[in-house]
Structures are given as C-alpha cells and as structure tokens.
Amino acid sequence: MRSVTIKDVAVKAGVSTATASRVLSKHPSTSPAARNAVEQAVAELGFRPNAQARSLRKTTTQTIGLLLPDIRNPFFADLAHAVEQRARDFGYVTLFGNANENMEQQERYFDVMLSQRVDGLIAAPQGDRAGLVGILESGLPTVFVDRVIEGTGVPSISPDNRTGIRAAVAHLTGLGHRRIGYIAGPQSTSTGRERLQAYQEAIAASPADASPELVYLGDFQAASGAAGAHALLDLPDAPTALLAADSLMSIGAIGVCNERGISIGSEVAFVGYDDIEAFTLLNPALTVIAHDVDAMGRGAVEMLVDVLAGEPAQSRVLPSRLIIRGSTPELLEEVGP
Amino acid sequence: MRSVTIKDVAVKAGVSTATASRVLSKHPSTSPAARNAVEQAVAELGFRPNAQARSLRKTTTQTIGLLLPDIRNPFFADLAHAVEQRARDFGYVTLFGNANENMEQQERYFDVMLSQRVDGLIAAPQGDRAGLVGILESGLPTVFVDRVIEGTGVPSISPDNRTGIRAAVAHLTGLGHRRIGYIAGPQSTSTGRERLQAYQEAIAASPADASPELVYLGDFQAASGAAGAHALLDLPDAPTALLAADSLMSIGAIGVCNERGISIGSEVAFVGYDDIEAFTLLNPALTVIAHDVDAMGRGAVEMLVDVLAGEPAQSRVLPSRLIIRGSTPELLEEVGP
DNA sequence: CGTCATTGTGGAATCGATTCCATGGAATCG
DNA sequence: CGATTCCATGGAATCGATTCCACAATGACG
Structure with a gap:
C-alpha cells in the first residue's frame, strides 16, 4: 500500500511539485487553472499529505x-x-x-x-x-x-489548594467536629503538599485536635484511600469526620465506610475532593471541594x-x-x- | 533552540553519520571504538533522534x-x-x-x-x-x-451485548417485574443496536410488558439518561424497574430518581451498565451488567x-x-x- | 515604447535520519 | 603465499513535503 505523494498529484495535474505544494498550502501566487487541476488530482488520488515529511521541513508539527x-x-x-x-x-x-x-x-x-x-x-x-x-x-x-x-x-x-481545604475544615469544626481524619495525597506532588499543609494550618488555627495520627499519607489512587480509611477508623479514638485529597481516594474511603457498615452522614461526616457526577448520586450526596x-x-x-x-x-x-x-x-x- | 542532529554527533565522535546511525540502531557491524565515541557524544550533546525524520525514511512510526x-x-x-x-x-x-x-x-x-x-x-x-x-x-x-x-x-x-441484557431481563422478571423501562443507546452504534434488540427479544420471550413506550432512545451521555428517566417515570403506568445501556446514562437516570425522591431498590429496581467503582458505593449498591x-x-x-x-x-x-x-x-x- | 514591478511557475536545495553501495584492510582458507 | 570472505566504514541516495531562487510572461507607468 504505497501511499500517494505530492509528486503523484503534481504529475496527474500536469504541474510541478512546487506548484502543487503552493496550491495545497493556499499560497496566494497560484493561478485558478493550477488550483483546479491540483484539487481535482488530490480528490481523485485521495492524496493525504505526509505529516512527517511536512514537519521535517517546517519546524512545527501542529x-x-x-x-x-x-x-x-x-x-x-x-x-x-x-x-x-x-x-x-x-x-x-x-x-x-x-x-x-x-x-x-x-x-x-x-x-x-x-x-x-x-x-x-x-x-x-x-x-x-x-x-x-x-x-x-x-x-x-x-x-x-x-x-x-x-x-x-x-x-x-x-x-487554589488552600482555600478549599480551609473552608472544609472550618465547615467541619463549625459543625462541632474535633477529630478530623485527613487522607493526604503524595508529597511528591504540589497538590499533595499544599493540601496537607493547608489542612495542618487550618487545624492548628482551630479548636480541633492536631495530632499527627489523624493524617494518612496516600498516593491519589483508590486503594490508598481504602487503606487510609481503615487506618483512621481503627484508631482508638476514631475521627468523627474524614477528608480526602482527591476523588479516587474518596471513592476508596467511602467504599470502606460502606463495607464496615459505618453510615456516612450520621456516623461519620465526609468531605470528598473534586466534584464528579457520581458523588452527587450518593445517599447522602457528598460534600466536596470543587474546581472548574x-x-x-x-x-x-x-x-x-x-x-x-x-x-x-x-x-x-x-x-x-x-x-x-x-x-x-x-x-x-x-x-x- | 536548534536541536542536536545526528550530524553533530558524528562530527563530535569523529565518525560519519552512517556509522553514528549504525551505533544508535544497534547494527552489529560497529567497532567498540566507534560505539564508545558515539555514545559519549550522544550523552554530552543530549542528542534525541528526530522521530519525524526517522519515520520518513523507515516506513514505520512506532x-x-x-x-x-x-x-x-x-x-x-x-x-x-x-x-x-x-x-x-x-x-x-x-x-x-x-x-x-x-x-x-x-x-x-x-x-x-x-x-x-x-x-x-x-x-x-x-x-x-x-x-x-x-x-x-x-x-x-x-x-x-x-x-x-x-x-x-x-x-x-x-x-457479548446480548447475554448481559438477557440475564438482566430474566433477573428482573424473575423478581416479578412486568414493566421494565429501558434507556437505550444510539442506534448508530453496534452496542446501542445489539443491546436494544436483546432487550426486545428478551422481553418478548418473557411474561413482561413489551409496549414500545417502555423504551427511551438516548445517546450514551448523562443528560439523555436523565431525560430518559423523566420520560419513563412520567408514564401513566410507570415502570417498576429501569435498565440503562451505559454507565453515563445510568448516572443521569439515578440522579433523576434521587431528585424525584424515588428510592432505588424499594420503589424502583435499577440495573446499570459497566461496573464502575462509584456504582458500588451507592446505597443500595447498583446491580450492573459488567465486562472485563x-x-x-x-x-x-x-x-x-x-x-x-x-x-x-x-x-x-x-x-x-x-x-x-x-x-x-x-x-x-x-x-x- | 522601454523600464520596472508583479505574478505564476519549475528546478533544486533542504529538513534529519536510514541504508545501499563501494572500498580498504584484516582474517581465513587451501 | 595468493585468493577469498568478512567487517567496519564513509559517501551519497533516499523518504515526502516545503521553500529559496531564478526566470518568463504580463501589466503598469512615465
């Protein structure tokens, strides 16, 4: 399946490759006659320019x-x-x-x-x-x-990773929560770091408990959200609210709550991250930190x-x-x- | 930022471009001396082969x-x-x-x-x-x-679009459902067509009601799932079970049930499509037709x-x-x- | 009516890598 | 030791499109 080149087009149209190329790239200096001939040849042969060759010559690849x-x-x-x-x-x-x-x-x-x-x-x-x-x-x-x-x-x-977390912590402490578990993202990412830092600062400035055992370091994937939920809920003095730093970890953590028969809303408050459609379907629907x-x-x-x-x-x-x-x-x- | 070419590498290594190319593509006929020189030049210059040029000459692009x-x-x-x-x-x-x-x-x-x-x-x-x-x-x-x-x-x-739908219909009729609403996918796709056909055949072979008003034609996107749920639930004789042909339409439809305060499970049975993680989090969790x-x-x-x-x-x-x-x-x- | 821009065109160089072909030198064999 | 194979190598052709350059034809203008 040797493909059709601009040379084939030029031959069929009875012009040079230079002219064929000019017609194809809509260069102004082309005669109507040449334009017609080339366009017809292109259509008949099903010519499709080779992007490799083009971007080799131009410096751009689009x-x-x-x-x-x-x-x-x-x-x-x-x-x-x-x-x-x-x-x-x-x-x-x-x-x-x-x-x-x-x-x-x-x-x-x-x-x-x-x-x-x-x-x-x-x-x-x-x-x-x-x-x-x-x-x-x-x-x-x-x-x-x-x-x-x-x-x-x-x-x-x-x-803005900070204001969302701050608002969530303020909301939870305003509701009376004092032990707020946080499932953090990996510290190799800026979002993971900033969100964790915002959580720690917000907690420190609030009446809530700032003990480090309330933070679980996850990796933004569902399994670590599940592991985090287990770890936090297994604490001798388990948190009354959970906050997760991305949607997949939220999903993992919610799954664990369901598994363990811990009712979200009535037994543990939950704030998720990212406003994905499925979160609105939960019963109760999930409070989330959302972005555009x-x-x-x-x-x-x-x-x-x-x-x-x-x-x-x-x-x-x-x-x-x-x-x-x-x-x-x-x-x-x-x-x- | 003119980038480094194989010519620069060849000059630096004191060989021809042909030899440089052979070293890079691990051609057997290369001397250890040439190999070392080229490899060192590549490392020092930070050479990165131009994929366009390569695939222009070879016929493959990888x-x-x-x-x-x-x-x-x-x-x-x-x-x-x-x-x-x-x-x-x-x-x-x-x-x-x-x-x-x-x-x-x-x-x-x-x-x-x-x-x-x-x-x-x-x-x-x-x-x-x-x-x-x-x-x-x-x-x-x-x-x-x-x-x-x-x-x-x-x-x-x-x-296998048919057996999943058949099993779902059998399951629902086995539970006693006689009016099973179906939110179908677009008939411009094979999955949309086959699933609808399987639904119709399964319904016809069952004691369930086969009236066409129970089928809503959606487009595999969430909004049409919502529209479908509204249409079906607004029927004078509303279905007691809903079945949706993909995950996004399932999401849209479930959202509508929640909005209207219709409890899934107790008031209407629901079978979704595709086993996405969020579906297991719903309360009750969703029965689904799943694939690997x-x-x-x-x-x-x-x-x-x-x-x-x-x-x-x-x-x-x-x-x-x-x-x-x-x-x-x-x-x-x-x-x- | 000559000069000068303008316009359309084709030949050939070009982009960067691969590969065919020819060559010289080393190794192998009878 | 001469003939032959083998190996590493460099020069040059090649892939397909774009574009520089040169040139001819046309039109404009003083």
Whole structure:
C-alpha cells in the first residue's frame, strides 16, 4: 500500500511539485487553472499529505503533548477532554501520555514528546526539578496544569489548594467536629503538599485536635484511600469526620465506610475532593471541594498558545469552592443514657 | 533552540553519520571504538533522534492511534488506560483522539491518524460503512474495540451485548417485574443496536410488558439518561424497574430518581451498565451488567499487533455477566388494603 | 515604447535520519 | 603465499513535503 505523494498529484495535474505544494498550502501566487487541476488530482488520488515529511521541513508539527498522571481519575479525564477540545480550536492535535502516577513512565513520555517534536507540552508533573531537567533544558514550551514544580520558571494554571481545604475544615469544626481524619495525597506532588499543609494550618488555627495520627499519607489512587480509611477508623479514638485529597481516594474511603457498615452522614461526616457526577448520586450526596476543571483545561491551552506566540504567560490560580451536601450534616446533640 | 542532529554527533565522535546511525540502531557491524565515541557524544550533546525524520525514511512510526467516543465515560477511560499500557509493552506510543460521540470529529481524527502515519489504529467507531471509507480504502491496519461496524472485514474485540441484557431481563422478571423501562443507546452504534434488540427479544420471550413506550432512545451521555428517566417515570403506568445501556446514562437516570425522591431498590429496581467503582458505593449498591475492560483493551492491542505482523486476526467476543447487588431486591408481596 | 514591478511557475536545495553501495584492510582458507 | 570472505566504514541516495531562487510572461507607468 504505497501511499500517494505530492509528486503523484503534481504529475496527474500536469504541474510541478512546487506548484502543487503552493496550491495545497493556499499560497496566494497560484493561478485558478493550477488550483483546479491540483484539487481535482488530490480528490481523485485521495492524496493525504505526509505529516512527517511536512514537519521535517517546517519546524512545527501542529501537535501538543498532554501528560497526565492517571486518565482513570475522573478529574483528569475531564481535564483531558477540556484540553483536547480547546487545542482543537487552535488547530492542534493532542498527543496524549498517561504517566500512571509513576516517575519512570513520566520520564519516558517526556522523551517521546521530545522525539515526536510536539510544538508544546501541557503536563501535570510529579517529583522535583531533577526529574524534569530533560524537558527544561530542551527549551520545549511547557505549561503546568493542576500540579506545579517550583523554581522551574514554567508558567502554570493550578487550583487554589488552600482555600478549599480551609473552608472544609472550618465547615467541619463549625459543625462541632474535633477529630478530623485527613487522607493526604503524595508529597511528591504540589497538590499533595499544599493540601496537607493547608489542612495542618487550618487545624492548628482551630479548636480541633492536631495530632499527627489523624493524617494518612496516600498516593491519589483508590486503594490508598481504602487503606487510609481503615487506618483512621481503627484508631482508638476514631475521627468523627474524614477528608480526602482527591476523588479516587474518596471513592476508596467511602467504599470502606460502606463495607464496615459505618453510615456516612450520621456516623461519620465526609468531605470528598473534586466534584464528579457520581458523588452527587450518593445517599447522602457528598460534600466536596470543587474546581472548574473545564476552565483549567481551556486555560492551559490558551496559556500554551500564548507561550508559543512568544508572549510572556502569567501563572494563574483558579478558585476552589466548598459544595455542601448531605454527607456533612448538623451534628445532633448527643443524648445521654 | 536548534536541536542536536545526528550530524553533530558524528562530527563530535569523529565518525560519519552512517556509522553514528549504525551505533544508535544497534547494527552489529560497529567497532567498540566507534560505539564508545558515539555514545559519549550522544550523552554530552543530549542528542534525541528526530522521530519525524526517522519515520520518513523507515516506513514505520512506532505509533498507534486510539480513537474513542468519549474519554469522560469511565468505561472508555479504563479502556484507554488498558490499551496504552499494553501498547507500551510492545514499544508503541499511543496517539489518542476523542471523537466526542460525534461523527464529524471522528472523521477529522481518522484524517489526523492517516496524516500522522500511525502504524495501526484501534477504534470504537460509530455510524456505518459510509463514514469509514477513508480509513478502509487507505489500508491502514485497524481493529475495532467495543463497537463494531458490520461488513467491513475489520477484526474486532467486543462485548457479548446480548447475554448481559438477557440475564438482566430474566433477573428482573424473575423478581416479578412486568414493566421494565429501558434507556437505550444510539442506534448508530453496534452496542446501542445489539443491546436494544436483546432487550426486545428478551422481553418478548418473557411474561413482561413489551409496549414500545417502555423504551427511551438516548445517546450514551448523562443528560439523555436523565431525560430518559423523566420520560419513563412520567408514564401513566410507570415502570417498576429501569435498565440503562451505559454507565453515563445510568448516572443521569439515578440522579433523576434521587431528585424525584424515588428510592432505588424499594420503589424502583435499577440495573446499570459497566461496573464502575462509584456504582458500588451507592446505597443500595447498583446491580450492573459488567465486562472485563482490561481484557478488552489488552486484547485489542494484541490483535492489532497480530494484524501488523501479517497474521490473520480472529474477531473475539468477550463475555458479559450480571453482578447482582442491592438495587434489584426481592419484590415484597403487595399487602392488600 | 522601454523600464520596472508583479505574478505564476519549475528546478533544486533542504529538513534529519536510514541504508545501499563501494572500498580498504584484516582474517581465513587451501 | 595468493585468493577469498568478512567487517567496519564513509559517501551519497533516499523518504515526502516545503521553500529559496531564478526566470518568463504580463501589466503598469512615465
């Protein structure tokens, strides 16, 4: 299946490859006659330009890379969708890589993106500068989304991790909770670190119990949410409220509560992370810390387009908000025996 | 940021580009001296081969395309993950496209995949042969996954849509349900068609009511699940059980039941589609028709690899099974007044 | 009516890697 | 020891599109 080249088109249209190329790229200096002949030849032969050859000659590929930690996380699935649709508006195709919350696969994909000569990269990175020297030195225009790595000078669009957590802690202490268990994200990510720090600060500034046993370090995947819920609920003085730092860990933790017959809402209050649709279906529905994923994805693409145009990009932080639902009800007065 | 080419490497190592290329591609005929010199030059210069140039000369790109209808559907997110990991095992990078349940975007991505000269394509297509002539005529090695288009000769790996639905209908009629509402998928997809047909056949062969008003035609997206639930529950003689043909429509429909204060399990039985984790968290947990997504994704890649090796591929159908949970309880005897 | 821009065109160079072909030197064999 | 194979190597062709450059034809203008 040797494919049709521009030479075949040129021969069929009775012009040179130069003219054929000019017609195809809508160069102004082409005669109507040549245009017709070439267009007809293209249609008849089913010619499809070879993107490899084109981008070898031009320096651009009309392709952007998108590197995400876990596509099965609904938050990132939504983000991928938003990025992809917006990139499309600008005529870019998205080359997608799934790092699987794994440093090694992340590096491998950085390599692939560089080899494929993507025009720019949108990444939700993990680790520190060390793992990114390859990308940083390459000069590949890059934007961080959701997660950030400090000291790299890479512009980013990320959620305000602190206010959401603060609002959640205030909400829970306002309801009377004093032991609030926290299932944290990995400290190799900025979101994991900032959220944990915000939790610790908010707890310290509140009447709630600040003992470290109330923090479980997870890895943003469902299994660790389950493990965290077990660990926290097994404490001699179990927390009366749980807070999880992402949606997958929330799912894992809620599963464990159900398994153990601990009723969310009445027996333990629960605040989840990310407003995924399934959380509204729970009974009671889940109180969550939510972000505008769509705005984040679109914003990342727009920022990258600015960088590609040589304009200086300003990092942005998007607000989070607390959506209060049934999983964090008013605490009932305890009735004495 | 002019990037480092193999010529720079060759000059630095004091050899020709031909020798440098041989070292890099591990050609046997290279001297240890040349190998060392080239490897050192590569490391010092941070050389990264240009994938465009390479695949222009070779005929292969080490890239496969993956075209899915909607990455926000957890079923397809899981599928994407499975495909991507398995492709990685074979040394392929996955170029991912999201058709957004939309024929136009699907065609656009077929175009992109052809231009990018992916070595092969895995697609969950929609529409009929007409929309695929481009791909079919191009001779691009293709495998269908989940969805199928008949009469194309393209090998496929798909779920057994019929037995799952049959089992669900049998389960519901066995519980005593006689009016079973069905929220169907779009008839432009094989899964939508086969599941609806299986529902109709199963209903016809059962004591249940076969009136067409019990079928609502959705489009595999959450909003249509919601609309379907409203329509069915608004019927003068509302169904006592609901069955939805995919996970997003299930989510939409469950949301509507909650909104209307109709308790799933006690007031209406519900069977969802696809075993996504969040469904196990519902109270009661959802009875679902489930597939082995991981096997489907891995199988698709393996099948494509076979096709690429020139071996004839055998289409496969993977079993579905009914997982019975709390949303379809024993019907209580109605107590007379 | 000559000069000068403008426009459409084709030939050939180019992008960066791979690979065919020819060559010189070393190793092997009768 | 001469003939032959084998190996490592460099020069040059190649993949398919774009684009620089040169040139001819046309039109505009003083």
